[in-house]
Amino acid sequence: MSTAQILFLIFSAVVVAAAVMVVLSRRIMRAALWLVLALFGVALIFALLDASFFAVVQVLVYVGAIATLLIFAIMLTRGVMDDSKAQLNRGWPFALLVCLGLFGGLVYILSQWNRFNSAAPALPQDAYDLTLFGLALTSPDGYLVAFEAASVLLLAAMVGAIYLALEKRGN
Amino acid sequence: MTFWQDPYAAAVEWLRNLLIGWGLTVEAAQLILYLAGGIVLAGGSLALVIFLIWAERKIIGRVQDRLGPNRVGPWGIFQTFADILKIFTKEYITPNGVDRVPYNLAPVLAVAAVIMIWAVVPFTVTLYGADLSVGLIYVMAVGAIGEMGIVMAGWGSNNKFALLGAFRAVAQMVSYEIPMVIALLIPVMMAGSLSLGAITASQAVWNILIAPLAALIFFITSVAEVGRAPFDLVEAESELVAGFNIEYSGLKFGFFFVGDFLHAFTIAMLFTVFFLGGWRGPFVDQVPILGAVYFFIKTSLVYLVNILMRAALPRFRIDQMMDFNWKYLTPLSLSVLVVTALADKLTLGLSAWVRIPVFLGLNGLLFLAASVMVNRRAINRPRAEVVSRPRPLARPETAVQPETNGGVS
Numbered sequence: 001m002s003t004a005q006i007l008f009l010i011f012s013a014v015v016v017a018a019a020v021m022v023v024l025s026r027r028i029m030r031a032a033l034w035l036v037l038a039l040f041g042v043a044l045i046f047a048l049l050d051a052s053f054f055a056v057v058q059v060l061v062y063v064g065a066i067a068t069l070l071i072f073a074i075m076l077t078r079g080v081m082d083d084s085k086a087q088l089n090r091g092w093p094f095a096l097l098v099c100l101g102l103f104g105g106l107v108y109i110l111s112q113w114n115r116f117n118s119a120a121p122a123l124p125q126d127a128y129d130l131t132l133f134g135l136a137l138t139s140p141d142g143y144l145v146a147f148e149a150a151s152v153l154l155l156a157a158m159v160g161a162i163y164l165a166l167e168k169r170g171n
Numbered sequence: 172m173t174f175w176q177d178p179y180a181a182a183v184e185w186l187r188n189l190l191i192g193w194g195l196t197v198e199a200a201q202l203i204l205y206l207a208g209g210i211v212l213a214g215g216s217l218a219l220v221i222f223l224i225w226a227e228r229k230i231i232g233r234v235q236d237r238l239g240p241n242r243v244g245p246w247g248i249f250q251t252f253a254d255i256l257k258i259f260t261k262e263y264i265t266p267n268g269v270d271r272v273p274y275n276l277a278p279v280l281a282v283a284a285v286i287m288i289w290a291v292v293p294f295t296v297t298l299y300g301a302d303l304s305v306g307l308i309y310v311m312a313v314g315a316i317g318e319m320g321i322v323m324a325g326w327g328s329n330n331k332f333a334l335l336g337a338f339r340a341v342a343q344m345v346s347y348e349i350p351m352v353i354a355l356l357i358p359v360m361m362a363g364s365l366s367l368g369a370i371t372a373s374q375a376v377w378n379i380l381i382a383p384l385a386a387l388i389f390f391i392t393s394v395a396e397v398g399r400a401p402f403d404l405v406e407a408e409s410e411l412v413a414g415f416n417i418e419y420s421g422l423k424f425g426f427f428f429v430g431d432f433l434h435a436f437t438i439a440m441l442f443t444v445f446f447l448g449g450w451r452g453p454f455v456d457q458v459p460i461l462g463a464v465y466f467f468i469k470t471s472l473v474y475l476v477n478i479l480m481r482a483a484l485p486r487f488r489i490d491q492m493m494d495f496n497w498k499y500l501t502p503l504s505l506s507v508l509v510v511t512a513l514a515d516k517l518t519l520g521l522s523a524w525v526r527i528p529v530f531l532g533l534n535g536l537l538f539l540a541a542s543v544m545v546n547r548r549a550i551n552r553p554r555a556e557v558v559s560r561p562r563p564l565a566r567p568e569t570a571v572q573p574e575t576n577g578g579v580s
Contacts, residue, residue, distance in 0.1 A: 027270075029270075029326055030270070033273060052303060052304060052305050053305050053308070056303075056308045056312050057308060057312075059316070060308055060311055060312035060315060063316065063319060064311070064312060064318065065315070068315070068318060068319070068322065068341060068345065071322055072338075072341075075326070075338070130304060130305065
């Protein structure tokens, strides 16, 4: 077994264990911290794949922005910090259904894939060139539509946030 | 490349040959070199903190017409060692009901997040930890880990004042990140790369001449990011009773301060890399090690400005701080970015003697416009008087009078 494989097994064990702990933790704040660990582990797996840009963006966006936002939301919501409440709400069968569906789909797709024992192909020389990535996002032949759609979505979210936060004049 | 021109590269080469000579494979030798480099970098930066604490106390002492530390060793230079010994012997108090893992992990994360930045800083052409192609994003991402440390400290302490302090600190750091990142896009634009090494190498003309406003914005926001005066609401011990770190004692408390001092020096290094040309200077092509000298001279100058600011300026109130960020720095940084991008494309191919005056003039115009707008708004705004609520018991006429008959009715 190569070093990369051993590291991959360690990192994925950390990710899976942390993900299980997200669900099993009784305190929601601890669940959020476990989620941070799980997302960080995913960043390590990206780094293992030599995808340094995605590794760093994973940390920046998920650990830096989303997890911080999540923790703030938890801390500012009344009454979710105590661990006396039930862990499940009424919707749990549906959640279970969706999870099983997703898991089944992933297992099905992986079972169709027959190259588990083949070595990873060598990356081309320009694989680390961020300029190509930037051009792919902004060229019409690349992912321009998806990129702009994401921008519009973020803009809509921002407008919505401002509308919610704006003080109503007159009352 | 002889030893005297670049002792670092020569030493690494010697060590690598020694390890391979001992029968290690090339990969194993490389791994050992990486480990050694990491240990030297982390240990060196922490050792530097000892000196930084002394220098800062001494300089602030002189600014305030005091002597500063002057008892332990010549010029008090060993004062910090005495402080370290004291802090080592202090008791670790763990309050009841803390969440142990986050509580104990937080100080470690606070320091680690700063040391991790050192991994990508190019000290000379050859002396750097790693030249990541995404260096700048890495620096920002590592800052997020520091924020996580503060959240963990605030929440793990099981104290509502620590939690409020963590809110305040993280709100400040998250907010000031926005103009900081926008301002840093300008060096990135000029270099065409996110790598700190490439950004340094591209600065034949220092970026501070091309984008003085972006440099100013980065300087201000980075001071706010560290949480030093005038932005030291993070731990305003004189009025807000500290912040996220109130439940810590001994070395754990000291760790937050080590992280703080090191971070202040680190942002000076980043300023040097992004705006002052990093290791660039005369004769650096022939003798690369001179780059390290230039680098530390420039960094020390920026750090000195940082210290003088800390010594001279009073503290912001939180609403002033947030106003300053969202209503002034963010729009200003956005307009600087747009104007610099346009000017860069329009003057493409012209000589530096034309480009730099154009950039300087545009930056000056923007700064003037921004300050005129801010002043007009500040003058016209109705100003609410900031006083505390009247407290019924604290007024003289409502004070409880001592009874004249000794309480017997």
